[in-house]
Amino acid sequence: MAGLINHLNAIRSFFNTGGTRPSDFRKQQLLRLKESILKYEEALSNALFSDLHKSKEEVWITETGMVLSEINACIKSLDEWMAPQPVPTNFVNIPGKSYLLPEPLGVVLIIAPWNYPFQLLFMPLIGAIAAGNCVVLKPSELTPATEKIMGQIIAETFAPNYILYAPGEGAVLIPELMDAFRYDHVFYTGSTAVGRIIYQKAAAQLTPATLELGGKSxxxxxxxxxxxxxxxxxxxxxxxxxxxxxxxxxxxxxxxxxxxxxxxxxxxxxxxxxxxxxxxxxxxxxxxxxxxxxxxxxxxxxxxxxxxxxxxxxxxxxxxxxxxxxxxxxxxxxxxxxxxxxxxxxxxxxxxxxxxxxxxxxxxxxxxxxxxxxxxxxxxxxxxxxxxxxxxxxxxxxNKNLPFGGRGNSGIGRYHGRFSFETFSHIKGILKAQTWPDIPLAYPTLKGKLKTLKKVI
CATH class of the missing domain: 3.40.309.10 (Aldehyde Dehydrogenase; Chain A, domain 2)
Structure with missing residues (x-):
C-alpha cells in the first residue's frame, strides 16, 4: 500500500507542475498513443481473439478502429475545445465580457470492463489526456492477453507519473486504489452492482464519478x-x-x-x-x-x-x-x-x-x-x-457527435468526442469587468435605491 501511495503522490506532483496543460503537450501524447496502438495492432488483434474469439475485422470495428478514430477527432478539435467560449453578458455587467474556460480536473481514475477491454479503457483515456489530466488506469483482469498488451502500450508510451497502469484483481485492487488517494474524477464502466460500490467510495471523498452501467435495453x-x-x-x-x-x-x-x-x-x-x-x-x-x-x-x-x-x-x-x-x-x-x-x-x-x-x-x-x-x-x-x-x-x-451514457440505474454522465473532453474538465464561468464606468448605484448605501435596482436587475 505504501508503494501505491507513493506512486499516486508522484502523479499528483507531476500534475501540479502544470506540464499537462499546454495544447502541444496534449496533442503530442495523443500522437504517441496512436503510434503505439498502430505498432501493437496485430498483437492486440491476436490478444482479443485469445480472450474473446474476436475476428480481426470485429477487433478493428469495435476496438482499435474506434480508438484511433477518437484520437484523430480529438487532435483535430482540441484547440477549439480548449479555447475560451464567449457567452452573453447580462445588463448589470455590461460592458464586461463573459466566457467559459475549461481546465483539467487533475488526477483521474479509469476502471474498465472485460467485454471490450481495449476500447472501453482507451476511449475515456483519450478524453482524459485531451482535457489535460493525469490518469490511473485499471484494466480488467478477465481478459489477460489483452491486459498484457495494453500494459506494454502504456509502459512504452507514457511515464508512470503521468499515466499509471494498474493491473490486478479488481475486487482487491479497486478498493486499494480508491482508499489510498483522493482522485478528482472516477470513470467506471461495468455492472450496476459494482457501480454502486464505486459511487459510494467516490461519494465518501466528494469525488465526482461517471458511471457507464448497463440494464435491460x-x-x-x-x-x-x-x-x-x-x-x-x-x-x-x-x-x-x-x-x-x-x-x-x-x-x-x-x-x-x-x-x-x-x-x-x-x-x-x-x-x-x-x-x-x-x-x-x-x-x-x-x-x-x-x-x-x-x-x-x-x-x-x-x-x-x-x-x-x-x-x-x-x-x-x-x-x-x-x-x-x-x-x-x-x-x-x-x-x-x-x-x-x-x-x-x-x-x-x-x-x-x-x-x-x-x-x-x-x-x-x-x-x-x-x-x-x-x-x-x-x-x-x-x-x-x-x-x-x-x-x-x-x-x-x-457517432462521436452524440453523447453516450445512461441515466438512473444505467449510469451517470456521458462521454465520446467533445463530451469526453467536458467530462474530464471543469468549466469555469468567468466575468472580465471593465474599470470604467464605475457606477455608484452598485455601492452602499443602498437605501432608497430599491426601485432603480428592481428595474436594472
Missing part, C-alpha cells in the same frame, strides 16, 4: 416495421461479441400481429450469418470464462427455446439462442443477460409493452423498429433511457 418491433431489415440489424448487433455488449438489445417486444413472421426472419438471418454450426463460424465469439458461461446456461433453464440453445463448456460456446416469451419474473428477465440469449415477447397494446419496460427502469438504450415516424417519436418520448436508435441498434455508439 428493450427493442420494440411494431406492426409497421420492415421485418427483414429489423431481423438483420438485430441479429448483427445482438450476437456480436456473443452478446456481451452493454447496449445490445436485451429482449424484443414484438407486436403480436408480426411476431411469428419476425421469428422466421430471425432464424433465417442467424443461419445466414453464422451457419448451421455457429461453433465453427469465423464471425462468432466466445463467452469470457466459465463463471459467465454457467450463469448464461442457468438463465436458459426452463425456457422455451425457439432456436439455438447448443453449448460447449470446454470451448465456452453458447449458440445464438431465441427464447419464447419468458415470464417477467424469470431470472432471464430480471437481470441483464449479457450473452447470446434473446427473449422474444409479444405485446398487444402500447400500454402493455410500456408496462413491461417499466419493470426494468431507465435502460441504457432503447431501439424501435417502425416505418411510422409518429410511432417512433411516441416511443422515444414515453421511455426514459440513455440513448438509442430508430430502425437500427447500437449504431448511435459509433
Amino acid at each position: 428493450p427493442c420494440i418491433i411494431t406492426r409497421n416495421a420492415s421485418l427483414k431489415v429489423a431481423a438483420k440489424r438485430i441479429v448483427n448487433i445482438k450476437f456480436s461479441n456473443a452478446g456481451q455488449m452493454c447496449i445490445t438489445p436485451d429482449y424484443l417486444l414484438v407486436h403480436h400481429s408480426v411476431k411469428e413472421a419476425l421469428i422466421r426472419q430471425l432464424k433465417a438471418t442467424i443461419l445466414k450469418f453464422y451457419g448451421e454450426h455457429p461453433i465453427t463460424s469465423y464471425d462468432y465469439g466466445r463467452i469470457v470464462n466459465k463463471k459467465h458461461f454457467n450463469r448464461l446456461r442457468n438463465l436458459m433453464e426452463g425456457q422455451t427455446i425457439l432456436h439455438g440453445g447448443e453449448h460447449n463448456e470446454e470451448q465456452l460456446f453458447i449458440a445464438p439462442t431465441l427464447l419464447d416469451a419468458p415470464s417477467m419474473e424469470a431470472p432471464v428477465m430480471k437481470e441483464e443477460i449479457f450473452g447470446p440469449l434473446l427473449p422474444v415477447i409479444g405485446y398487444g397494446s402500447d400500454e402493455e409493452a410500456l408496462a413491461r419496460i417499466r419493470q426494468n427502469e431507465n435502460p441504457l438504450a432503447l431501439y424501435v423498429f417502425t416505418s411510422d415516424k409518429k410511432e417512433a417519436d411516441h416511443w422515444l418520448q414515453q421511455v426514459p433511457f440513455g440513448g438509442g436508435c430508430v430502425n437500427t441498434a447500437a449504431m448511435h455508439y459509433l
Whole structure:
C-alpha cells in the first residue's frame, strides 16, 4: 500500500507542475498513443481473439478502429475545445465580457470492463489526456492477453507519473486504489452492482464519478416495421461479441400481429450469418470464462427455446439462442443477460409493452423498429433511457457527435468526442469587468435605491 501511495503522490506532483496543460503537450501524447496502438495492432488483434474469439475485422470495428478514430477527432478539435467560449453578458455587467474556460480536473481514475477491454479503457483515456489530466488506469483482469498488451502500450508510451497502469484483481485492487488517494474524477464502466460500490467510495471523498452501467435495453418491433431489415440489424448487433455488449438489445417486444413472421426472419438471418454450426463460424465469439458461461446456461433453464440453445463448456460456446416469451419474473428477465440469449415477447397494446419496460427502469438504450415516424417519436418520448436508435441498434455508439451514457440505474454522465473532453474538465464561468464606468448605484448605501435596482436587475 505504501508503494501505491507513493506512486499516486508522484502523479499528483507531476500534475501540479502544470506540464499537462499546454495544447502541444496534449496533442503530442495523443500522437504517441496512436503510434503505439498502430505498432501493437496485430498483437492486440491476436490478444482479443485469445480472450474473446474476436475476428480481426470485429477487433478493428469495435476496438482499435474506434480508438484511433477518437484520437484523430480529438487532435483535430482540441484547440477549439480548449479555447475560451464567449457567452452573453447580462445588463448589470455590461460592458464586461463573459466566457467559459475549461481546465483539467487533475488526477483521474479509469476502471474498465472485460467485454471490450481495449476500447472501453482507451476511449475515456483519450478524453482524459485531451482535457489535460493525469490518469490511473485499471484494466480488467478477465481478459489477460489483452491486459498484457495494453500494459506494454502504456509502459512504452507514457511515464508512470503521468499515466499509471494498474493491473490486478479488481475486487482487491479497486478498493486499494480508491482508499489510498483522493482522485478528482472516477470513470467506471461495468455492472450496476459494482457501480454502486464505486459511487459510494467516490461519494465518501466528494469525488465526482461517471458511471457507464448497463440494464435491460428493450427493442420494440411494431406492426409497421420492415421485418427483414429489423431481423438483420438485430441479429448483427445482438450476437456480436456473443452478446456481451452493454447496449445490445436485451429482449424484443414484438407486436403480436408480426411476431411469428419476425421469428422466421430471425432464424433465417442467424443461419445466414453464422451457419448451421455457429461453433465453427469465423464471425462468432466466445463467452469470457466459465463463471459467465454457467450463469448464461442457468438463465436458459426452463425456457422455451425457439432456436439455438447448443453449448460447449470446454470451448465456452453458447449458440445464438431465441427464447419464447419468458415470464417477467424469470431470472432471464430480471437481470441483464449479457450473452447470446434473446427473449422474444409479444405485446398487444402500447400500454402493455410500456408496462413491461417499466419493470426494468431507465435502460441504457432503447431501439424501435417502425416505418411510422409518429410511432417512433411516441416511443422515444414515453421511455426514459440513455440513448438509442430508430430502425437500427447500437449504431448511435459509433457517432462521436452524440453523447453516450445512461441515466438512473444505467449510469451517470456521458462521454465520446467533445463530451469526453467536458467530462474530464471543469468549466469555469468567468466575468472580465471593465474599470470604467464605475457606477455608484452598485455601492452602499443602498437605501432608497430599491426601485432603480428592481428595474436594472
